[in-house]
Amino acid sequence: MSRYDPSVIEPKWRDAWDKAGAFTAKRDPAKPKYYVLEMFPYPSGRIHMGHVRNYTMGDVVARHKAACGYSVLHPMGWDAFGMPAENAAMERGGHPKDWTYGNIADMKAQMKPLGLSIDWSREFATCDPEYYGQQQALFIDMLAAGLITRKAAVVNWDPVDMTVLANEQVIDGKGWRSGAAVERRELVQWFFKISDYSEVLLSALDGLGNWPEKVRLMQANWIGKSRGIEVDFPLTAPVAGQAALTCYSTRPDTLRAATFMAIAPEHPIARALAEADPKVAAFCEEARRGGTSEEAIETAEKLGYDTGLTVRHPIYPDKALAVWIGNFVLMEYGTGAIYCCPGHDQRDLDFARKYGLPVVNAFHMPGETNVIGTEALVPARDATVAYDQHFTGITLSTAYDAIETSIDWMEARGLGKGQVKYRLRDWGLSRQRYWGCPIPVVHCATCGVVPEKKENLPVELPYDVSFDKPGNPLDRHPTWRDCACPKCGAPAKRETDTMDTFVDSSWYYARFTNPRATTPTVAEDAAYWMNVDQYIGGIEHAILHLLYSRFFARAMHKTGHLPQRAVEPFNALFTQGMVTHEIYRSKDAQGRPVYHLPEEVLRFNIGNEPVAFLKADHLTDLSELNESQLQELLIEAAGTEIEIIPSAKMSKSKKNVVDPMNIIASFGADTARWFVMSDSPPERDVEWTSSGAEAAFKHLNRVWGLCDRIGQMPADHKGEGDQDLAKATAKAIDEVTKGIEGFAFNKAIAGLYAFTNTLSRANASTGAMREAMRTLAKLMSPMTPHLAEEVWQAQGGNGLCAQAPWPKADPALLVDDTVVLPIQINGKRRAEISVPKDMPASEVEKLALANEDMIKFLAGQPVKKIIVVPGRIINVVV
RNA sequence: GCCCGCGUGGUGAAAUGGUAGACACUGGGGACUUAAAAUCCCUUGGCCGCAAGGCCGUGCCGGUUCAAGUCCGGCCGCGGGCACCA
Numbered sequence: 010m011s012r013y014d015p016s017v018i019e020p021k022w023r024d025a026w027d028k029a030g031a032f033t034a035k036r037d038p039a040k041p042k043y044y045v046l047e048m049f050p051y052p053s054g055r056i057h058m059g060h061v062r063n064y065t066m067g068d069v070v071a072r073h074k075a076a077c078g079y080s081v082l083h084p085m086g087w088d089a090f091g092m093p094a095e096n097a098a099m100e101r102g103g104h105p106k107d108w109t110y111g112n113i114a115d116m117k118a119q120m121k122p123l124g125l126s127i128d129w130s131r132e133f134a135t136c137d138p139e140y141y142g143q144q145q146a147l148f149i150d151m152l153a154a155g156l157i158t159r160k161a162a163v164v165n166w167d168p169v170d171m172t173v174l175a176n177e178q179v180i181d182g183k184g185w186r187s188g189a190a191v192e193r194r195e196l197v198q199w200f201f202k203i204s205d206y207s208e209v210l211l212s213a214l215d216g217l218g219n220w221p222e223k224v225r226l227m228q229a230n231w232i233g234k235s236r237g238i239e240v241d242f243p244l245t246a247p248v249a250g251q252a253a254l255t256c257y258s259t260r261p262d263t264l265r266a267a268t269f270m271a272i273a274p275e276h277p278i279a280r281a282l283a284e285a286d287p288k289v290a291a292f293c294e295e296a297r298r299g300g301t302s303e304e305a306i307e308t309a310e311k312l313g314y315d316t317g318l319t320v321r322h323p324i325y326p327d328k329a330l331a332v333w334i335g336n337f338v339l340m341e342y343g344t345g346a347i348y349c350c351p352g353h354d355q356r357d358l359d360f361a362r363k364y365g366l367p368v369v370n371a372f373h374m375p376g377e378t379n380v381i382g383t384e385a386l387v388p389a390r391d392a393t394v395a396y397d398q399h400f401t402g403i404t405l406s407t408a409y410d411a412i413e414t415s416i417d418w419m420e421a422r423g424l425g426k427g428q429v430k431y432r433l434r435d436w437g438l439s440r441q442r443y444w445g446c447p448i449p450v451v452h453c454a455t456c457g458v459v460p461e462k463k464e465n466l467p468v469e470l471p472y473d474v475s476f477d478k479p480g481n482p483l484d485r486h487p488t489w490r491d492c493a494c495p496k497c498g499a500p501a502k503r504e505t506d507t508m509d510t511f512v513d514s515s516w517y518y519a520r521f522t523n524p525r526a527t528t529p530t531v532a533e534d535a536a537y538w539m540n541v542d543q544y545i546g547g548i549e550h551a552i553l554h555l556l557y558s559r560f561f562a563r564a565m566h567k568t569g570h571l572p573q574r575a576v577e578p579f580n581a582l583f584t585q586g587m588v589t590h591e592i593y594r595s596k597d598a599q600g601r602p603v604y605h606l607p608e609e610v611l612r613f614n615i616g617n618e619p620v621a622f623l624k625a626d627h628l629t630d631l632s633e634l635n636e637s638q639l640q641e642l643l644i645e646a647a648g649t650e651i652e653i654i655p656s657a658k659m660s661k662s663k664k665n666v667v668d669p670m671n672i673i674a675s676f677g678a679d680t681a682r683w684f685v686m687s688d689s690p691p692e693r694d695v696e697w698t699s700s701g702a703e704a705a706f707k708h709l710n711r712v713w714g715l716c717d718r719i720g721q722m723p724a725d726h727k728g729e730g731d732q733d734l735a736k737a738t739a740k741a742i743d744e745v746t747k748g749i750e751g752f753a754f755n756k757a758i759a760g761l762y763a764f765t766n767t768l769s770r771a772n773a774s775t776g777a778m779r780e781a782m783r784t785l786a787k788l789m790s791p792m793t794p795h796l797a798e799e800v801w802q803a804q805g806g807n808g809l810c811a812q813a814p815w816p817k818a819d820p821a822l823l824v825d826d827t828v829v830l831p832i833q834i835n836g837k838r839r840a841e842i843s844v845p846k847d848m849p850a851s852e853v854e855k856l857a858l859a860n861e862d863m864i865k866f867l868a869g870q871p872v873k874k875i876i877v878v879p880g881r882i883i884n885v886v887v
Numbered sequence: 888g889c890c891c892g893c894g895u896g897g898u899g900a901a902a903u904g905g906u907a908g909a910c911a912c913u914g915g916g917g918a919c920u921u922a923a924a925a926u927c928c929c930u931u932g933g934c935c936g937c938a939a940g941g942c943c944g945u946g947c948c949g950g951u952u953c954a955a956g957u958c959c960g961g962c963c964g965c966g967g968g969c970a971c972c973a
Contacts, residue, residue: 051972051973053973091972164971174971176971176972177972223892226890226891226892227891227892227968230889230891231968231970233890301970301971302969302970303889304888304969306888307888307889307969355888356888440971442971510972510973511971547967548892548968549967549972550973552968554973556970587966619897658966687899688898688899688900688910688912693899693900695899696898696899698898698912700898701899701911704911705911711926714926755899755910755911756901756909756910758910759901759910759911760910761910762910763910831906832906833954835953835954836953838906841906873953874953878954881906882954883905884905884953884954885953
């Protein structure tokens with residue numbers, strides 16, 4: 010009997026696929042097309058289990074669709090710009106370009122052994138000038154089409170390093186390198202006008218039926234459409250040329266409880282006051298401390314400054330409200346000014362109590378004290394409230410749902426005007442960094458901002474840059490900035506900002522349709538391959554990447570680079586879970602945690618109790634031990650028992666990373682692929698366990714052995730089980746096909762286990778066994794393509810398994826003639842009967858009541874009602 | 888702080904509102920073996936019972952229904968995102 014040796018068979022079949030050009034995508038008008046895409050990786054240098062899971066999922070879909078007769082496009086590329094390359098250059102020297110391309114080569118070498126059905130001829134990296142040059146062309150077209158603008162935006166500023174920081178580089182409000190307190194600072198930057206598309210991007214979500222509901226919901230909340238009212242609060246004395254303070258609110262019903270106003274530190278009135286008064290300036294300075302992330306702003310301590318200004322309440326003109334500057338007010342949303350209702354908003358109440366501001370209750374709940382202490386009164390939706398003489402005895406939800414009534418009421422009295430607003434802000438694309446796509450514009454003293462001529466593209470990144478100082482090396486480059494104005498020819502300066510890396514990933518899917526073209530896309534290729542039929546990636550991209558891509562596809566359509574049909578670029582989306590692993594932790598002499606890599610740990614169970622020990626040097630494999638040696642080890646190692654912390658995201662710092670290369674070396678790629686597809690549903694996290702990996706390997710060995718055994722059966726062997734085997738085969742085809750098509754790979758694999766169990770116990774003729782085995786190979790091939798080829802060949806399959814058609818289940822074999830029906834009494838299962846599958850309900854009823862167990866349980870009680878669900882269940886109500 | 892999701896045996900999980908735990912891991916028992924590994928067979932939600940069988944059980948509390956893991960309301964716990972990480 011031969012041994013299953015993946016290190017021999019896997020390279021052999023990969024060569025065979027290459028030679029056959031099995032995965033080269035071809036435009037074939039005779040076939041329907043299928044474009045499957047996994048979110049391309051950042052070239053960190055090492056693949057991890059998350060990549061294996063992501064790309065195996067896509068590969069299962071791609072191989073299955075190819076077998077179903079589609080012309081499949083399944084490409085791969087590299088999201089290659091970004092901060093880590095610059096960080097590496099700063100920390101270890103070297104050049105971001107060399108580091109990135111080196112990583113790409115390393116990662117590609119690690120991905121190849123996975124046996125993915127990828128068309129590598131379409132590979133590109135976003136840092137290839139051929140790619141980012143076309144991106145610059147898109148930028149110029151979008152600029153001409155009015156899709157891009159320049160305006161001030163707030164960034165994280167490190168006052169010591171004198172550089173802009175990413176949110177990730179702000180830790181507890183301090184710069185990650187300098188440790189200096191970060192400030193929010195305004196900078197003039199480039200923006201995509203995505204907010205012009207708020208309504209379009211929102212309403213088109215309804216058409217994305219094959220996207221997860223939660224992703225659509227997250228996007229809808231992100232776009233944040235709200236209907237509210239804009240109210241003018243007349244200033245008692247005009248300031249900065251303004252007679253009133255304009256506020257936006259989605260809760261006009263709480264206007265009656267407004268007791269003070271708050272404006273953003275960047276509000277024009279705050280600026281005007283700051284210019285005249287150093288104390289206001291000092292407060293605004295203070296209010297700008299901390300990072301720009303919404304989380305940082307929302308969770309920072311609420312600070313306020315009383316400007317001394319007052320406004321008149323629009324409903325109660327004799328009431329004056331103080332105007333404060335608050336660090337929690339966002340200039341980007343609404344009008345940068347809010348009215349505060351401490352009676353009904355906890356944040357406002359905390360602020361009011363801190364600064365001794367008045368609190369008013371607008372709701373007046375019947376039967377309550379209506380006194381507000383330290384908790385704001387936020388009535389339940391169905392609570393009955395009385396706002397004032399105009400709105401009494403209504404429920405809060407009436408007020409919410411009929412908010413228009415309230416807006417109408419206020420509009421009719423000239424108190425404000427109804428308005429729809431979106432939370433979505435324009436997409437700031439400028440980055441003050443080197444390793445990104447240069448923004449192809451030139452600053453000319455006479456002509457202003459001028460786009461570069463397309464014939465001068467790509468505006469290529471200079472190689473000779475240094476990373477010894479913080480900030481953007483392009484700013485310091487002696488010659489790169491100098492250029493001629495594309496319009497007047499006079500000496501001018503290049504823009505040194507580069508593009509956000511989200512721009513790179515917002516159109517790469519379109520580029521794959523013709524990656525070598527000298528225009529961003531080519532019409533007939535885009536028309537044939539777009540849209541992406543199935544997009545697969547992590548849930549962490551649910552909002553930004555996917556929203557930006559949806560915007561970009563529209564922008565590309567507007568500028569003539571994509572057909573109308575492709576404005577929603579992803580027909581179906583699947584968001585997969587993470588691969589997690591246990592963490593092994595001990596403590597050093599000072600009691601600080603020390604983490605251990607899985608390969609440094611011996612982990613096994615005593616009974617059902619998992620235990621882990623640090624591997625002794627002389628001992629690497631537990632299987633080498635007999636029981637008494639094991640005992641000895643336990644005693645010896647008792648001092649170094651390690652704590653097991655269950656299932657956490659794989660991370661270098663926790664040392665719980667499992668390197669796929671080690672798994673492939675020990676078990677082969679098919680085992681790794683089989684494992685990541687089995688057990689957990691793909692949208693959920695899956696925990697990597699060594700026992701699970703071993704079990705996957707054992708199973709593949711079992712299939713190998715079964716194949717061997719059937720191969721040695723005499724050709725004329727007869728068996729009684731041919732019909733049963735045919736039924737089991739049909740069932741397996743049905744389960745696996747449904748599992749793959751429904752993204753329930755774990756269920757497809759459960760079906761394959763069951764089919765293998767049946768097959769190994771079957772007593773059927775040689776021909777039937779071989780046929781079943783070929784079907785098993787084909788059904789396994791999306792998950793374990795190498796082993797499948799080997800089995801396919803051994804059982805006399807024609808050509809490559811990878812190119813064989815998907816089997817079809819005979820529907821006649823899928824239905825049983827009799828069904829077993831459980832019988833319940835009042836919903837509790839008491840008996841069961843076996844009946845022909847199409848027996849009428851009335852007869853089923855009779856049989857059920859005549860059943861011996863039923864007679865016993867009913868004990869003569871009168872039957873009130875019988876519910877017969879055909880083919881399902883019988884429930885007797887007494 | 889705001890938005891979204893998840894919660895079922897020792898573990899990963901399955902279950903168009905219709906027999907909760909398919910399939911697999913781990914554990915327990917057995918066969919084979921001088922022994923071990925590998926392989927194969929039985930068993931494996933909890934409690935009571937010699938057994939037949941019974942009762943309980945899908946994070947917690949309540950509701951809808953002939954019937955709830957599934958639908959609705961409220962709570963608790965965990966995870967993801969929050970616009971310059973990719």
